[in-house]
Amino acid sequence: MPETEWDEGADEAPVTRAFWSGTITFGLVSIPVALYAANRPQGVRLRMVSPGGTPLQRRYFASKDDRELDADDIVRGYEVEKGKFVTVDDDELERLAPERTRDIDLRQFVKLDEVDPAYFERAYYLTPAGGSNKAYRLLAKVMEETGRAGIATFVLRAKEYLVAIIAENGILRAETLRFADELRTPADIGLPEPAQPPAAEVKRIDREIGKRLESGVRRNELVDHASERLLKLARQKLRAGKDVVQLDEDEESEHGPSTGTPVIDLMEILKQRMAGVGGDENEGATSDADDEDAPAATRSRPKPKSASGTRAKSKPKTKSASKSKAKPKAKSRAKPKSASRAKPRSRRAA
Amino acid sequence: MGARAIWKANLVFGGVEVPVRMYSAVQDRTVHFRMLDAKRHEPVKQHMIDPDTGKVVEGEKIQRAFEGDEGQLVILEQAELEKVLPKPSREIEITRFLPDDAISHEWYDRPYYLGPDEEEARYFAVVQALRKRKVEGLARWVMRNKEYAGALRVEGGYLMLITLRHAGEVIPASALEAPSGRELDAREIAMARQLVESMEDRFDIAAWHDEYRERVRELVEAKAAGKVVKFPRAPRKKTELSLAEVLERSVAATRERKRA
Numbered sequence: 280m281p282e283t284e285w286d287e288g289a290d291e292a293p294v295t296r297a298f299w300s301g302t303i304t305f306g307l308v309s310i311p312v313a314l315y316a317a318n319r320p321q322g323v324r325l326r327m328v329s330p331g332g333t334p335l336q337r338r339y340f341a342s343k344d345d346r347e348l349d350a351d352d353i354v355r356g357y358e359v360e361k362g363k364f365v366t367v368d369d370d371e372l373e374r375l376a377p378e379r380t381r382d383i384d385l386r387q388f389v390k391l392d393e394v395d396p397a398y399f400e401r402a403y404y405l406t407p408a409g410g411s412n413k414a415y416r417l418l419a420k421v422m423e424e425t426g427r428a429g430i431a432t433f434v435l436r437a438k439e440y441l442v443a444i445i446a447e448n449g450i451l452r453a454e455t456l457r458f459a460d461e462l463r464t465p466a467d468i469g470l471p472e473p474a475q476p477p478a479a480e481v482k483r484i485d486r487e488i489g490k491r492l493e494s495g496v497r498r499n500e501l502v503d504h505a506s507e508r509l510l511k512l513a514r515q516k517l518r519a520g521k522d523v524v525q526l527d528e529d530e531e532s533e534h535g536p537s538t539g540t541p542v543i544d545l546m547e548i549l550k551q552r553m554a555g556v557g558g559d560e561n562e563g564a565t566s567d568a569d570d571e572d573a574p575a576a577t578r579s580r581p582k583p584k585s586a587s588g589t590r591a592k593s594k595p596k597t598k599s600a601s602k603s604k605a606k607p608k609a610k611s612r613a614k615p616k617s618a619s620r621a622k623p624r625s626r627r628a629a
Numbered sequence: 630m631g632a633r634a635i636w637k638a639n640l641v642f643g644g645v646e647v648p649v650r651m652y653s654a655v656q657d658r659t660v661h662f663r664m665l666d667a668k669r670h671e672p673v674k675q676h677m678i679d680p681d682t683g684k685v686v687e688g689e690k691i692q693r694a695f696e697g698d699e700g701q702l703v704i705l706e707q708a709e710l711e712k713v714l715p716k717p718s719r720e721i722e723i724t725r726f727l728p729d730d731a732i733s734h735e736w737y738d739r740p741y742y743l744g745p746d747e748e749e750a751r752y753f754a755v756v757q758a759l760r761k762r763k764v765e766g767l768a769r770w771v772m773r774n775k776e777y778a779g780a781l782r783v784e785g786g787y788l789m790l791i792t793l794r795h796a797g798e799v800i801p802a803s804a805l806e807a808p809s810g811r812e813l814d815a816r817e818i819a820m821a822r823q824l825v826e827s828m829e830d831r832f833d834i835a836a837w838h839d840e841y842r843e844r845v846r847e848l849v850e851a852k853a854a855g856k857v858v859k860f861p862r863a864p865r866k867k868t869e870l871s872l873a874e875v876l877e878r879s880v881a882a883t884r885e886r887k888r889a
Contacts, residue, residue, distance in 0.1 A: 284663055306824050306879025308872070317735060318799045325693040325705065327677055329686050332694065332704055335677040341666045342674050348666060353673060356665035359853040364670050367662065367849060375844040388825045389832035396734040397654065397784060397791070398834060404800070412808040413817075414872055420813060421821045430832065441837050449807025454734070459835040461658050463742070465787045468652045469631030470744045473786045476754035484751075485758040487643040491725040492764065496732055500724070500767060503795040505776045508713035513695035513703045522704040526696070537696045546800050553808050 299435055300408055301381035303418070303444070310418060311409035312383070315549055317402035317452060323509050324537045332524035334532075376437035383433040383453070385444065391428045394443045398456045405444070405451040406552035415451065422446035450553065510538065636772055637746060640755070640781075640788075642723035647755055648746040649721070654789065655739060660845045715771040721790070723766035723781060732765065732780050735801060736793040743781075743788040752788070759783050820876040827883035 300313040327335045339348045356364035407415040422429065422444075429444035431453070442453040516522055634650035641647075664673045676685040693710060695703040721743075745752035759765065759782070766781035768790060778793045 284661060305828065306883060307875040308824070308879055317802075318794055321795060321798045323695065326696055326702070327691050328694045328702065328704060329679040329681075330690055330692060331679075331681075332692075332702055333679050333681050334694075334702070335686055335691065336680050337675055338678045339664065339673045339675050341669070342671050343669070345674075346666075348673055352667050354665050354667045354670075355662040356670060356672075357660065357662055357849040357853075359849070364663070364665055365849055365852040366665065366670065367845075367852070371848060372845065375841060375848060377841055385828075387830040387832075388828050389830060393832040395834075396737055397740045397789065399734055399737055402735055404802075404805070407808050412810055413813065416808055416810060417813055417817055417821045417872075419807070421818065421825050425822065425825060427825055427829070428832075430837075432837075438841050439839070441839075447802050450802050450805055452735075452802065456834070456837075457655065458658070458837060458839045461656055462740070463632060463652070463654050463656050465742060465744075465785055467632065467656075468742055468744065470652075470742065470787055471749060473756070474749050474753050476750045476752075476757060480750055480754040481757045481761075484645055484754050485761065487645050488726050488758055488762055488764060488766075490643060491723070492762075493725050493727060494731065496727065496736075496767065498796050500769075501736070501778050501793055501796040503776055505713060505715045505774075506795070509695075509705075509710075512709060512713055513697075513705065516703045516705075517695075517697055517701060522706075524694075524702040524704070526700040526702055528700065531700045532696050535696075536698045538698075546804055549800060549805055553805055555808065 299403075299433075301383060301433065303383045303385055303405070303429075303431070305385035305429070305431075308414060308418075309382075310414040311407070312405040312415065312451070313408045313552065314403040314405060314453065315545070315552070317404050319539065319545065321506070321539055322503065323506050323513070324532075324534060324539070326532060326537070328524075332522075334526070334530050372437070377434045377439045379434055383431045383442070383444070385429045385431040387430045388422070388425075388427040389430055391426050391445065394428050394430075394456075397462060399443075399454040400457050401455050403453045403455075404549055404553075405453055406549065407555060412555060416449065419446040419449050419451050422451075423449070513537070634744070635741075638719050638721050638770065638772075640721045640723065640743065640768075642766070645751075645755075647751050648748055649743040649752065649788070650746045651790070652742045652744060653739075654742050658839070658842060660842060660849065714774050715776045717774070718771050721768050721770040721779075721781075723768050726759075726762070726764040726766050729759075729763050729765045729782065732767070732793065733801070735799050737780070738792040738794050740784075741779075741790045741792070742784075743790055756783055756786060756788060759788075814873075817873055817876060820873070820880060823880045824876055824883065827880055 298314060298316065301311070303310040303312055329335060339353060340346060341348060341352075354366045354368065356366050358364055405415075418429075421427075423446040431442050431444055432439055433442065434440070441456045441458065443456055445452050445454060632652050634652055636651040638649055638651060639646050640649050665671060666673050677691060678684065679686050693705050693707075695705060697703065765783075768777075768779040768781050770777050770779070778795065779790045780793060782789050782791065
């Protein structure tokens with residue numbers, strides 16, 4: 280039995296709307312912005328089903344007597360030594376959390392090339408929010424002209440993030456940064472001391488490199504062929520009606536279709552936001568707290584994922600829309616079945 | 630000290646073949662919790678249940694299915710899934726080399742170090758050659774049934790392989806248009822510039838800490854030692870003002886601070 284880690288809930292940005300909105304503050308200046316994820320994992324997510332095609336549910340049981348456990352029967356434990364745990368509850372974690380604010384607190388400006396991209400974790404576009412975009416444009420222009428990045432902190436879901444704010448072509452982007460102790464050094468790993476290679480070997484390799492020089496990346500070089508093949512297979516079977524089962528609405532995945540949201544849709548939304556179209560000031564009024572109960576349409580990351588102890592408050596949840604705050608996933612069995620299950624569940628052969 | 634290699638492979642381009650060991654450059658520092666049975670404080674077990682029968686479906690009986698846009702579920706047999714898997718290989722193929730700023734950072738996903746495996750001279754020859762030419766390699770490989778693209782770079786005198794996001798996963802900045810509006814006022818630009826300069830500093834990543842994570846760790850350690858702990862919240866400030874004036878005041882304020 281694999282270890283059952285406590286899943287602190289999705290940490291991924293909902294896609295089609297801002298997942299955070301607030302204000303960049305520095306000096307006494309404040310610039311209202313909304314954050315949108317700049318990238319989106321597109322791998323095909325498969326579901327687990329029974330041999331007959333019923334989506335399976337994950338439930339939890341006591342290890343000794345196989346008693347089924349409810350949300351309230353499950354607590355968060357930290358293993359201090361083998362088999363010995365201390366428990367930590369939501370209130371305790373909440374007291375440790377940084378205070379929620381709507382500020383992206385810009386603390387310093389640094390030379391852009393001082394920020395090692397190896398620290399970059401995830402990127403978010405900042406779009407202007409509120410009435411005027413003047414301060415936004417001013418900051419972007421000056422940062423770009425001076426080759427500076429802004430170092431800022433902001434709080435999302437009880438965790439404080441360190442970000443580098445970078446201006447490119449008049450657009451501001453926030454890169455969340457890994458902390459120094461999250462990135463190993465060659466010395467940490469124990470790599471051997473660099474040795475002076477024989478000049479002839481360097482020359483030979485240099486020559487091979489010279490034969491393969493090109494200037495840019497072609498987009499098709501980054502295609503995930505395995506996912507494309509899987510997608511093709513699934514779509515073929517779907518068209519042929521082979522091994523296809525129609526789900527009731529309440530059985531559909533909380534993450535949406537296996538393919539996720541096409542990036543092209545996100546691009547449209549971002550274009551509009553940059554232009555100041557759509558999304559009034561309340562749009563994306565998801566403070567770091569609110570989006571825990573974001574509609575299912577916002578599609579959180581598939582679970583289970585590795586639990587991250589640093590994200591507090593939201594216990595594992597079932598459907599993100601089901602207001603199951605503070606309930607582990609075990610609870611999902613309490614979900615009422617749709618009364619209108621008309622279709623008999625049978626696998627159609629081609 | 631020292632990290633375990635997660636994979637062994639051969640870096641290959643043209644007639645060059647360099648045996649390497651791959652190490653994760655990212656170290657997980659989060660405080661991990663387990664799910665415990667509240668009564669006995671023992672780890673829980675999880676099972677996949679068929680909600681129609683209420684019965685456990687064991688691992689080997691579980692099937693994978695693709696969910697379509699309209700809630701259609703397509704069941705994919707094990708044999709079908711195996712057929713679409715990439716072919717296992719121990720090769721990290723460098724398809725070609727690019728100027729070392731050609732791959733935009735927005736494609737970066739996760740960094741790994743490559744260390745030499747036996748052939749140290751050849752390994753460091755690659756490091757030197759990449760450095761001399763100021764290029765990076767575009768890599769492709771298959772690891773644990775997954776296909777990767779990556780940028781092979783030099784970092785601190787060693788080879789680093791940064792996995793790249795796949796096509797379609799990134800919204801490139803070049804696809805977007807910057808917010809536009811009336812031309813910016815020269816005076817405001819000058820002041821904004823002053824303000825940026827007044828907040829200028831050297832970047833030192835080590836100066837920043839994940840304070841929340843540190844507090845969580847302190848909490849569990851204190852509890853393990855049987856102590857009761859309380860942490861004060863960090864104080865916060867808030868100001869509301871408007872542009873030109875604000876810029877001026879900010880510059881003055883940061884100057885004041887610098888002098889102090």
